[in-house]
Amino acid sequence: MEEEEAVIGLPAIMKFTGLVPIMIGMLIIIWPKNILAVGPYLSDYGLYLGLYVGVLAIIFGVTHWIVAIFVKENLHIFGRFFVIGHSLIALLEMYGWATDLIEFEPKYIFGTMFPFATAFVLLLYSLNPKKSDNVEEN
Known part of the structure; x- marks a missing residue:
């Protein structure tokens, strides 16, 4: 019997990995002092910059979805x-930790795992491209 292929494909993985920046971006916009690493120490200008970071994170996540839907x-x-x-x-x-821009605390390791985990999953699923049924072989 032939093995069944993976149920989850690259489009689903890209949508899933796009959810992470969308959720983080929304949290940064709603609760910047709690979500950002140095949030309690931010001035009004830093909080305003945090809004930009949140919006850019949302745009980054939405581009995952748009690409997954329209690119085949x-x-x-x-x-x-x-x-x-x-x-x-x-x-x-990690650079922020190494240069003491951000004070290292163990609780921040959990937040840093998300980008590494999403990068790893995307890399695994994008290594072997699936041949399309629409493409004629010469």
Whole structure:
């Protein structure tokens, strides 16, 4: 008997990984002092900048959804591109810890796992592109 293929494909994974920045962006907009690492110490300007960060996170997540819905042929390329984005977000967080821009606390490790986890899952699902049924082989 032939093994069944995975039920969850790259479009579903991209939508799932797009939910993480959408949720985080909404939380940053609603509760910036609780969600941002240095939130209690932010001035009004920092809180205003946090709104931009929240909106950009939402846009980043929505682009995952738009690409997953409308792109069929080269979806794995976009998946790899989003791996870079999620990895950079996590690396910037770690840079903040290494340079003492953000005081390191163990509770922040949990929040940093999300970008690394989404990047890893996207990378796994975008390594082997699925051949489309629409493409004629020469």
